[in-house]
Amino acid sequence: MQYQEAKTKFIQTWGTLGSSWGINRAMSQIHALLLISPQPLSTEEIMEELSMSRGNANMNIRALLDWGVIHKEQKPGDRKEYFYSDKKIWELAKQVVRERKRRELEPAIKALEEVSQIKDSSDAGAKELKKVSEDLLDFTQKVDRMLEKAAGSDENWFYKQLLKMF
Amino acid sequence: MQYQEAKTKFIQTWGTLGSSWGINRAMSQIHALLLISPQPLSTEEIMEELSMSRGNANMNIRALLDWGVIHKEQKPGDRKEYFYSDKKIWELAKQVVRERKRRELEPAIKALEEVSQIKDSSDAGAKELKKVSEDLLDFTQKVDRMLEKAAGSDENWFYKQLLKMF
DNA sequence: TTTAATTTTCAATAAGTTTTGAAAATTCAA
DNA sequence: TTGAATTTTCAAAACTTATTGAAAATTAAA
Numbered sequence: 001m002q003y004q005e006a007k008t009k010f011i012q013t014w015g016t017l018g019s020s021w022g023i024n025r026a027m028s029q030i031h032a033l034l035l036i037s038p039q040p041l042s043t044e045e046i047m048e049e050l051s052m053s054r055g056n057a058n059m060n061i062r063a064l065l066d067w068g069v070i071h072k073e074q075k076p077g078d079r080k081e082y083f084y085s086d087k088k089i090w091e092l093a094k095q096v097v098r099e100r101k102r103r104e105l106e107p108a109i110k111a112l113e114e115v116s117q118i119k120d121s122s123d124a125g126a127k128e129l130k131k132v133s134e135d136l137l138d139f140t141q142k143v144d145r146m147l148e149k150a151a152g153s154d155e156n157w158f159y160k161q162l163l164k165m166f
Numbered sequence: 167m168q169y170q171e172a173k174t175k176f177i178q179t180w181g182t183l184g185s186s187w188g189i190n191r192a193m194s195q196i197h198a199l200l201l202i203s204p205q206p207l208s209t210e211e212i213m214e215e216l217s218m219s220r221g222n223a224n225m226n227i228r229a230l231l232d233w234g235v236i237h238k239e240q241k242p243g244d245r246k247e248y249f250y251s252d253k254k255i256w257e258l259a260k261q262v263v264r265e266r267k268r269r270e271l272e273p274a275i276k277a278l279e280e281v282s283q284i285k286d287s288s289d290a291g292a293k294e295l296k297k298v299s300e301d302l303l304d305f306t307q308k309v310d311r312m313l314e315k316a317a318g319s320d321e322n323w324f325y326k327q328l329l330k331m332f
Numbered sequence: 333t334t335t336a337a338t339t340t341t342c343a344a345t346a347a348g349t350t351t352t353g354a355a356a357a358t359t360c361a362a
Numbered sequence: 363t364t365g366a367a368t369t370t371t372c373a374a375a376a377c378t379t380a381t382t383g384a385a386a387a388t389t390a391a392a
Contacts, residue, residue: 003292006284010299013277020188020270024350035299038290041355043369053352058370074291079367087298089305099231106188111179118172124204131201132253133176137272139255142328162308165315190380209339219382224340245337245390 008095010036010052012091026052027060031085040082068095090155098151105144176202177216192218193226197251206248234261256321263317271310278303311331 001009013030017030029050034041041049064070069092070085086092103159116133117153118126150158167175177198184263188232195216199254200207213223227249230236233257236251282299284292316324 001280001284003284003287003289003295006281006299007291007295010281010295011278013253013274013281017270018273022186022188022268026350036291036295038294054369055353056351056372059351062370073251081369085300089298093305095303104183108179108183111175115176115179117167118169121169123169125173125202126174127200128204129169129173129176132255133172135253137257142324146328146331158308161327161331162312165312192380220339221341221383222381225381228340247339 007036011100012095015128017090020133024060026050026056027063031064031069034085035087039075040084042080042082044080046083067099088155090158094151097147101144101151105140105147108142109137109140112140190226191230192216192222193260196223196226197235200249200251201253203250205249208246208248210246214218225260229304234263255319256324259318263313265316267310267313271306271313275303275306275310276305 011029014032014035015025015028018031019025029052030046033046036077039119042055043054043061045059047054061070064083065072070083072081072083073084086095088160112133116130116137118130118133120130123125180198181194182198186192196212199212199215201208209220212218212227212233213220216223219321220287222290228235231238236249238247238249241248251263278299282296282303284296284298284299287293291302
């Protein structure tokens with residue numbers, strides 16, 4: 001496979017994977033592009049390379065900065081902003097875990113805590129709701145603690161955990 | 167919190183969480199409803215309870231059956247199909263992991279394998295693409311093996327892993 | 333068979349999301 | 363200051379996905 005073909009495939013694969021994880025295509029593609037770029041890129045260059053409008057590029061660059069998975073730098077004597085991505089996959093994974101935990105898991109846990117508070121009752125529906133929501137809360141909290149731990153650890157810790165598993 | 171309020175909140179929370187994980191709202195809500203229902207429900211009852219059309223209910227019930235997270239049963243002397251969900255959260259989580267692994271992770275690994283095959287070159291872009299895609303492939307394969315292991319284990323294994331982590 | 337109950341399909345429509353592009357706002361060197 | 367470069371905003375348009383509801387297909391009891 002030649003470079004150009006591989007590059008396109010990489011960006012496309014990342015875009016598709018992103019979509020199925022609720023991250024929009026433009027955002028995943030910009031991230032993919034920065035991930036494999038040897039040097040930081042300007043908005044102009046991103047627009048050009050991915051054939052997307054200025055507005056779209058700008059919006060999604062902001063979102064990626066907000067997620068903390070890309071960063072910006074200034075070049076001396078140049079007013080443009082240049083963007084680059086963390087190349088350490090482990091750091092990237094940790095950041096994604098932190099954000100999704102905060103945005104999705106924590107609100108769900110909060111809601112489950114309220115729901116599982118429902119007072120005991122003889123009604124079968126209420127009983128089942130209480131039981132299921134308690135179980136789910138328990139499981140979700142365990143996953144949350146696991147992710148919390150992972151998001152605070154280094155790559156080596158992850159490899160050690162893997163070894164322990166097998 | 168009263169039963170009806172808690173029930174609505176549970177279904178809504180599940181629906182929202184589902185959306186941010188690429189599962190559509192109707193599908194998550196049907197699943198939530200079956201999860202907390204003490205007895206199997208018919209399409210009619212699901213439509214009624216969630217105020218959704220027959221077509222929508224039917225389509226998403228099929229999708230949930232396809233995911234293997236709900237099942238159907240017949241009641242003697244009744245032509246309707248009744249649906250119920252696995253109440254074991256661990257079994258549910260395993261099924262979800264298996265499906266997403268198969269549908270999303272495995273195709274991504276396949277693409278990364280191809281991309282990282284790109285031949286060595288002095289071009290900085292090609293070099294970076296090769297390096298990043300190799301790293302990413304390695305990480306993704308590790309995650310894949312971890313999930314493979316988890317999807318084949320029982321709840322107790324999961325708790326033991328958690329203990330080992332802390 | 334016939335018939336009524338039930339499930340499935342699917343074209344039309346609604347709802348939601350993403351993208352564009354041009355105008356407005358901001359920034360900073362001269 | 364001024365003005366050119368750059369970034370941000372946002373209404374409108376394009377695109378995508380979800381939902382409806384009625385008609386067609388299937389099922390099984392009488």
